[in-house]
Amino acid sequence: MSSESAEGAREPQDAVQGSAGRDAEAVSRFVERFASEMTEAGMQRMASRVFAALLADDDASMTSAELALALQISPAAVSGAINYLTQVSMVGRERDPGSRRDRYRLHNEIWYTTFASRDQVLTRWERTLKEGARTLGEHTPAGARLAETAAFFEFLQSELGALMGRWEEHRKTLDLPVAEESRGV
Numbered sequence: 001m002s003s004e005s006a007e008g009a010r011e012p013q014d015a016v017q018g019s020a021g022r023d024a025e026a027v028s029r030f031v032e033r034f035a036s037e038m039t040e041a042g043m044q045r046m047a048s049r050v051f052a053a054l055l056a057d058d059d060a061s062m063t064s065a066e067l068a069l070a071l072q073i074s075p076a077a078v079s080g081a082i083n084y085l086t087q088v089s090m091v092g093r094e095r096d097p098g099s100r101r102d103r104y105r106l107h108n109e110i111w112y113t114t115f116a117s118r119d120q121v122l123t124r125w126e127r128t129l130k131e132g133a134r135t136l137g138e139h140t141p142a143g144a145r146l147a148e149t150a151a152f153f154e155f156l157q158s159e160l161g162a163l164m165g166r167w168e169e170h171r172k173t174l175d176l177p178v179a180e181e182s183r184g185v
Helices: 012-017 024-040 045-056 064-071 075-087 110-136 142-173
Strands: 061-062 091-097 101-106
Touching: 012 091, 024 045, 024 064, 045 061, 045 064, 045 075, 045 091, 045 101, 061 064, 064 075, 064 101, 110 142
Parallel strands: none
Antiparallel strands: 061 101, 091 101
16 A cells, blocks of 8 residues: 555655555556556547556556646646546546545446446447438438448347456456455455
């Protein structure tokens, strides 16, 4: 667990290093590298950086001030990134007891949760695309394109459910490292 001051904020070095005394520069390089990969894949740049910082934090939880310090960005940039990340259900907002300060936390099993929540999005897109294909005429070039896209999303959705089930079974067979805090150390 990170050391905290009387106000509940972590010490500046902990916002970057975490409690394990890691090399702050190496952590920063990882955060920027992973954020760059996510940006290349289409995510907003600041949202990628904030997400990567939370991912690299032992608690997977930071305040706006901690994120601004760790990433050397403005509070406004943090706010915009957090708004995006909460909108796409990648980050949750919570409040420390007795504090007015929000903490931003990655959801447990973030990748599983993120992909599983896409099921609802795919359903809405599929329904809208099918309606669009009927509206445009399924035998017109645009209507045929929408119908094929809807069929792709329908297929993807059916495969995603099966894939998530296989992941759960596979995960049980993995010898994943357990965090020291989880072992009671």
